[in-house]
Amino acid sequence: MRQLPPLAAVRVFEAAARHENFTAAAGELGMTQAAVSYQIRLLEQRLGVPLFRRERRRVMLTEAGRRAGAQLAAAFDSIDAAFAGLRAEDEAVLTVSVTNTFANTWLAWRLGGFHLAHPSTAVRLWTSNTLADFAADEVDVAIRSGPGGWPGLAQHELLPLDFTPMCSPGFLAEQGGRLDPVDLLQLSLISAQDPWWAQWLREAGLDVVEARRTGMRLDSQAHEGHAAIAGQGVAMLTPFFWHNDLVAGRLVRPFAQLSSMGEAYWLVYPEARAKVLKIRRFREWLIEALDRDRAAAGG
Template sequence: MRRIPPLAAVRVFEAAARHQNFTAAAVELGMTQAAVSYQIKLLEERLGVPLFHREKKRVMLTEAGKRAAPQVGRAFDALDSAFATIRAEDEALLTVSTSNTFANTWLAWRLGSFQMAHPDMAVRLLTSDALAEFGSDEVDVAIRAGIGPWPDLSQDLLVPIDFTPMCSPGFLRRHGPVEPRDLLHLPLISPHDPWWTFWLREAGVDVPDGQLRPGVRLDSQAHEGHAAMAGQGMAMLTPFFWRNDLADGRLARPFDQVSTRGYAYWLVCPEARRGVPKIKRFREWLLAELARDLPSPV
């Protein structure tokens, strides 16, 4: 069993011995000069020998202090080297967790530009609609859909989530022109989604309680949008994610009305890790990319 004195006190001794000055050690360690003196006194009492001579406004190492200081310094150098390897490995890999929808409709199409801008960093993208657990999932940052706030997490608003029905142009030609009330009788994709009832009632349609009607049930908006492009029915989609498909004629928007329930996509990470360089670089890149794609406020 190692008989090591309290490491907090040893750390203070190493800095004070290196500077030969309690005030300079306090500045380096982010402590008060009184706290440095207290830790040195604790260490001296634990060892039973003085480590410093106190002479007015200066301190000098005793013979015992002189013998210990080089070895303690080398020990801290070894510790720094050991953890530097871990820091370098951690900095070389960024793990991003996000939903299937955000990954498939936007992020996966853009992530290559971040990788090219930071060729020394590998990026791992985890897609799941379950909330990432930062402590156990080894995730650096997450792009999360919800209302928030999330305690102890840094949060940046990315994209407000709104929604409106969309379909393929061919589907619209077969069934159009359509009014909102017609949606009660048309093939719907994921009719179990409560957004349907919310949107229809905002449109003035008297919607009965319960599921609207049987239909194809998919697990993410990314899949629903592609099913709509294939002519499988009308899907409730967020215009931002499908703007290119709308512009290229793969999807059509029959109605001007867009609804929202106050949800949004957020970038989140543990508050204590917000300033980690790789997280900071990803956050700055992500916000800049979205600023180019999001419509300017009127």
């Protein structure tokens, strides 16, 4: 069994021996000079051997301290090399957990821009509407929808989750070219059981007791939007995600009313990993790209 002295004291001694200066070691380790001196004294007491000579206003390694310092420097270099490989491997791939809607309507179309900016980092998308388990799923960052407030996670609000009915121009033409909110109660609504429908209809002044259970039911806004483009009915969609389809005339917004349930899309990751380079780079790129597209879409 190894008989190791306190590793915190060993770390302090290695820095102090390398600099042969307690003040420089304290600066490197983010400690006070008094704390460095205390750890060295603790190690000397544990070993029963003086490691430094105190002479006037400076310290000098003893012969025992010089031998130990050289061996520890080599050992710390080996440890650093062992973890450097892991750091490089971790930095090479960024795993992003993202909802199907966010991936299919926005992120997958623009991810090449991140790779061009950071060609040494590959991005792996894990699309799922379930919450990522950062420990079990080996996920670096996640893009989640909801109210926020997830404990233990750094959180950056990306864009509000608002919604309004949309359909294809052809579908609208079949209804006479215009709609009133009350007309929606008689039309084919895509995923009518979604609570967004009840929220929007109530804000439009309609007395909606419960969501309709009939009609087409799809599992993501991405699928609902494409069904609407195909003329299958009216879908409740977030305008930001469908800006290009609105501009190209594949979708139309029959109503100006925009509703929200107070939720948003968020970039989240463990607080302890906030300074990891690939995460910082992705966060900066994502926020900048979203801001640029939001400005192009009129906010």
